[in-house]
Amino acid sequence: MTAATDPVKLMKQKVGKAAADLVKSGSIVGLGTGSTTAFAIQYIGERLKSGELKDIVGVPTSFQAEVLAKEYGIPLTTLDAIDHIDIAIDGADEVDPQKNLIKGGGAAHTREKVVDYLADQFIVVVDGGKLVDRLGSVFAVPVEVIPMAVTPVMRAVAKLGGKPELRMGVKKAGPVITDQGNMVIDVKFDSIDDPVNLEKTLNNIPGVLENGIFVNCADRVLIGEVKDGQPVVREM
Ligand SMILES: O=C(CO)[C@H](O)[C@H](O)COP(=O)(O)O
Numbered sequence: 631m632t633a634a635t636d637p638v639k640l641m642k643q644k645v646g647k648a649a650a651d652l653v654k655s656g657s658i659v660g661l662g663t664g665s666t667t668a669f670a671i672q673y674i675g676e677r678l679k680s681g682e683l684k685d686i687v688g689v690p691t692s693f694q695a696e697v698l699a700k701e702y703g704i705p706l707t708t709l710d711a712i713d714h715i716d717i718a719i720d721g722a723d724e725v726d727p728q729k730n731l732i733k734g735g736g737a738a739h740t741r742e743k744v745v746d747y748l749a750d751q752f753i754v755v756v757d758g759g760k761l762v763d764r765l766g767s768v769f770a771v772p773v774e775v776i777p778m779a780v781t782p783v784m785r786a787v788a789k790l791g792g793k794p795e796l797r798m799g800v801k802k803a804g805p806v807i808t809d810q811g812n813m814v815i816d817v818k819f820d821s822i823d824d825p826v827n828l829e830k831t832l833n834n835i836p837g838v839l840e841n842g843i844f845v846n847c848a849d850r851v852l853i854g855e856v857k858d859g860q861p862v863v864r865e866m
Pocket residue numbers: 662663664665666667720721722723732733734735736737738739742
């Protein structure tokens with residue numbers, strides 16, 4: 631990965647490194663998805679390579695995380711082979727003051743939810759632009775749906791007051807297909823007053839596999855910002 635030059639990349643790089651520095655030798659590490667976590671994976675790999683970190687195994691949350699972990703020399707394992715995860719590092723698309731999240735900008739929220747909730751410590755890494763007073767202010771809620779249920783799920787979420795949009799591929803004709811072979815409906819709500827209930831309600835629609843609302847999951851939120859032209863990290 632090349633050195634970051636634009637301010638957002640600099641913030642992501644700084645916060646990714648800060649999270650990587652929290653990983654201790656001997657840990658089982660959940661490896662999140664996205665451009666911010668990619669920097670954390672890179673720095674975990676560099677710490678391993680330098681000998682500063684030892685005996686790490688990673689649990690990837692996506693094909694992207696798996697590829698990056700291999701590139702940076704992080705040994706991988708699966709949930710069948712372990713009984714806990716010590717620390718997970720993952721990004722988010724929105725973070726509210728209660729540390730509730732919207733995730734799934736990379737269509738990886740289903741596996742991310744499994745890994746992040748299992749971790750003893752879940753560290754969220756974001757740039758300052760991800761902070762909102764209320765979930766749903768900017769970002770739509772990603773909902774992973776099995777392909778044959780896309781139309782009825784779109785109707786059902788519209789009845790809940792959401793505006794559904796099937797996520798389409800970039801440099802790929804047709805819809806985004808998740809690592810599990812499903813599709814993603816992005817559902818924009820005017821405002822999410824009760825994320826706890828909305829998460830459950832969405833998951834109760836037949837055909838929905840998982841949605842991107844993460845409540846009561848994040849232990850720490852590290853925020854990358856630029857102050858006086860320099861990237862800094864603060865904790866929420
Ligand atoms: O939830 C995710 C992927 O499904 C990502 O963590 C989220 O989209 C943030 O990504 P980035 O760090 O690139 O802004």
